[in-house]
Amino acid sequence: MVNYCCVFCCDNNSRDKPKMNFFSVPSDPSRQISWLPLIGRKEWMLVEPNVIARKRICSAHFSPAMISGSRLKKEAIPDIFEDGRGFRGTMNLFDFTTV
């Protein structure tokens, strides 16, 4: 099975990058709510948490401090994005209307 990263604008997948880790999105809805703006998927707040929990995020979005071995730490949040800036605090859904 191929895992695809669900982060907005990230096209990493486990077929192209077999050595990359793909982590599950947390199943806890309150953690999902804090993750969704970070990964550029605010619109998923309308999606069932158990559906979102099946999504994967590649290890490119986590600094080493967030990862323990091959697993995410319990309190980990994605904190690295392609442009080198977190979306935190600056992103809203309407930033992506041109896509």
Ligand SMILES: [Zn+2]
């Ligand atoms: Zn990714």
